[in-house]
Amino acid sequence: xxxxxxxxxxxxxxxxxxxxxxxxxxxxxxxxxxxxxxxxxxxxxxxxxxxxxxxxxxxxxxxxxxxxxxxxxxxxxxxxxxxxxxxxxxxxxxxxxxxxxxxxxxxxxxxxxxxxxxxxxxxxxxxxxxxxxxxxxxxxxxxxxxxxxxxxxxxxxxxxxxxxxxxxxxxxxxxxxxxxxxxxxxxxxxxxxxxxxxxxxxxxxxxxxxxxxxxxxxxxxxxxxxxxxxxxxxxxxxxxxxxxxxxxxxxxxxxxxxxxxxxxxxxxxxxxxxxxxxxxxxxxxxxxxxxxxxxxxxxxxxxxxxxxxxxxxxxxxxxxxxxxxx
Amino acid sequence: xxxxxxxxxxxxxxxxxxxxxxxxxxxxxxxxxxxxxxxxxxxxxxxxxxxxxxxxxxxxxxxxxxxxxxxxxxxxxxxxxxxxxxxxxxxxxxxxxxxxxxxxxxxxxxxxxxxxxxxxxxxxxxxxxxxxxxxxxxxxxxxxxxxxxxxxxxxxxxxxxxxxxxxxxxxxxxxxxxxxxxxxxxxxxxxxxxxxxxxxxxxxxxxxxxxxxxxxxxxxxxxxxxxxxxxxxxxxxxxxxxxxxxxxxxxxxxxxxxxxxxxxxxxxxxxxxxxxxxxxxxxxxxxxxxxxxxxxxxxxxxxxxxxxxxxxxxxxxxxxxxxxxxxxxxxxxxx
Numbered sequence: 001x002x003x004x005x006x007x008x009x010x011x012x013x014x015x016x017x018x019x020x021x022x023x024x025x026x027x028x029x030x031x032x033x034x035x036x037x038x039x040x041x042x043x044x045x046x047x048x049x050x051x052x053x054x055x056x057x058x059x060x061x062x063x064x065x066x067x068x069x070x071x072x073x074x075x076x077x078x079x080x081x082x083x084x085x086x087x088x089x090x091x092x093x094x095x096x097x098x099x100x101x102x103x104x105x106x107x108x109x110x111x112x113x114x115x116x117x118x119x120x121x122x123x124x125x126x127x128x129x130x131x132x133x134x135x136x137x138x139x140x141x142x143x144x145x146x147x148x149x150x151x152x153x154x155x156x157x158x159x160x161x162x163x164x165x166x167x168x169x170x171x172x173x174x175x176x177x178x179x180x181x182x183x184x185x186x187x188x189x190x191x192x193x194x195x196x197x198x199x200x201x202x203x204x205x206x207x208x209x210x211x212x213x214x215x216x217x218x219x220x221x222x223x224x225x226x227x228x229x230x231x232x233x234x235x236x237x238x239x240x241x242x243x244x245x246x247x248x249x250x251x252x253x254x255x256x257x258x259x260x261x262x263x264x265x266x267x268x269x270x271x272x273x274x275x276x277x278x279x280x281x282x283x284x285x286x287x288x289x290x291x292x293x294x295x296x297x298x299x300x301x302x303x304x305x306x307x308x309x310x311x312x313x314x315x316x317x318x319x320x321x322x323x324x325x326x
Numbered sequence: 327x328x329x330x331x332x333x334x335x336x337x338x339x340x341x342x343x344x345x346x347x348x349x350x351x352x353x354x355x356x357x358x359x360x361x362x363x364x365x366x367x368x369x370x371x372x373x374x375x376x377x378x379x380x381x382x383x384x385x386x387x388x389x390x391x392x393x394x395x396x397x398x399x400x401x402x403x404x405x406x407x408x409x410x411x412x413x414x415x416x417x418x419x420x421x422x423x424x425x426x427x428x429x430x431x432x433x434x435x436x437x438x439x440x441x442x443x444x445x446x447x448x449x450x451x452x453x454x455x456x457x458x459x460x461x462x463x464x465x466x467x468x469x470x471x472x473x474x475x476x477x478x479x480x481x482x483x484x485x486x487x488x489x490x491x492x493x494x495x496x497x498x499x500x501x502x503x504x505x506x507x508x509x510x511x512x513x514x515x516x517x518x519x520x521x522x523x524x525x526x527x528x529x530x531x532x533x534x535x536x537x538x539x540x541x542x543x544x545x546x547x548x549x550x551x552x553x554x555x556x557x558x559x560x561x562x563x564x565x566x567x568x569x570x571x572x573x574x575x576x577x578x579x580x581x582x583x584x585x586x587x588x589x590x591x592x593x594x595x596x597x598x599x600x601x602x603x604x605x606x607x608x609x610x611x612x613x614x615x616x617x618x619x620x621x622x623x624x625x626x627x628x629x630x631x632x633x634x635x636x637x638x639x640x641x642x643x644x645x646x647x648x649x650x651x652x653x654x655x656x657x658x659x660x661x
Contacts, residue, residue, distance in 0.1 A: 063466075063467075111646060115649075115650045115653060116653070117603075117646075117649055117650065117653065118603055118604075120466050121593070121597070121603055121645070121649055122646060122649075124413075124589075124590060124593060124645065125590075125642045125643070125645035125646040125649075126642060126646070127590070127642070128587070128590050128638045128639075128641050128642035128645070129638070129639055129641075129642025129643055129646070130642075131638050131642075132635060132636055132637070132638030132639030132640075132641075132642060133639060135633075135635035135636065135638065136635070136636055136639065140633070140635055239635075248470065248473075248474050251467075251470065252471075252474070255467075261464055261467050262464075291482070291485075293478070293481040293482045293485060293486075294478065294482060295478065296474050296475070296477055296478025296481060297475060297478030297479055297481075297482055298478070299474050299475075299478065300471050300472060300473070300474030300475025300476070300477075300478055301471075301475055303467070303470065303471030303474065303475075304457060304468065304471040304472065304475070307457075307461075307463050307467060307468065307471065308457075308461060308463070311461060311462065311463060
């Protein structure tokens, strides 16, 4: 029954996306163009990769507000390495970015489990702390485009197959891996068990500390991946701008995708569709001549609406369960 | 409040473990004591770093920036004690200020613009309150949504330009002295005194503590939980609007990015003052002291030539350390 509801949620998202495409396409025919598809495809990979991490954190009944700052930190350190050590292979920069992201995520997790603190306050603190570190290590200087390796930038421009750019393929691979991990591995299922009932989880032999550390570390590592892709996509890294507000865009997409704030439920497919829906709309707004200033209004309204829908679904689900039980 | 404060009852055999702690210990395990010690320590360090620091006029004039956040943090203290949170007030400040700017720019009287800003604040608080209390959504996520929404609406109203040209009597409130003290600081001190009296001496104030300790028990005791929380959310909105107006007066212009990141400062003031993030415990005195602590730290860092960007690190660390310390202190005082 609950499975059916969730499937309903995903079908609903597909309908929403088609509706947006149809309405916007009707109003502005140039929206129905391969070019639009390309813009959407380039707009979503960063948020999608962040969303995979945020989703796991939310399923475990936590939240990670520091993703944008982790993205910036990984990105700036990798960028500075490319600048100061030009012979360094791109792979080394990528590895450093991911490892740094994982380390900062691990710090979040350690603060949460060691001191039993609410993750929202811990990550609000580290959001500021990590952003401060970005300014500190970079001396508040931007890494300029000429220092970003060609190979990295071409990931956002060239395509190995069917004209699909590399960064889209990376994002799709991350989503597939998350799907396999969450749905088909012991640890992945334990994340759901922990989020559904944090009291019962240790009684059933789940190592709460390990699972909590894992989700925060993965969220950080994926923010690190997004950091590298940021450098690839935009071709520069700025200590003040890079990743600013990233976490809010990610949380909006994840919540729209049907991941419950109360932990324990949410699917990778739903999250991907949530990211696609918001990505499509963000590309559609300027085409319709709506000022870019409306973007944040839209994101905020979408978070609130998704919360209301989620609440309605949960009440409906609880009623259905009671009926089935009676 | 805390178990340690309660004197031993006369009934029953006295057990060794239940003996009341000496007064100095009771005072020390209160989190405000930590804030006060930090405040004194920060003051000493800052005066040692720079001879220019220990000058009351200088500290008071640099305090006006923080008092805008501090006034909101006072009301936020009540809301967090009641077991809710609001992350949207900094964005609310920006939206209220932009409403003020837009109305003023339309050529309407400034009094009307001020009223419109305050009304906008009340509506923002009401929206948060309705979403949390009527629809039963968690305040933490709701206010992340409204944070984005309010900041976006401010941007729609003001675009990326700044609105200025306000009449002379409205601008420069931070330079106006009441009894020799900058006006925003006076407003902050008076508000702190009034809210401390409200929280400590009135029935509603005590009920706020009860709601945060156990909403269920509070409801069974006949406390109008939803009405009180709704009142607090609306008060948050109006106070944020007031702070937005103070900022507009200080800056003589408004922009949509006014008070960006201010929610961190506000939450930091409340946490640093020893209010428990889990609700039920906390005090206005703590937030009052914490606000001054932040003023001293920020001013001290500026005097010592620490760049503003590194101050982000200090603020983030302080938030995490203060919440850990508060947790440990409360865990100890419960034993």
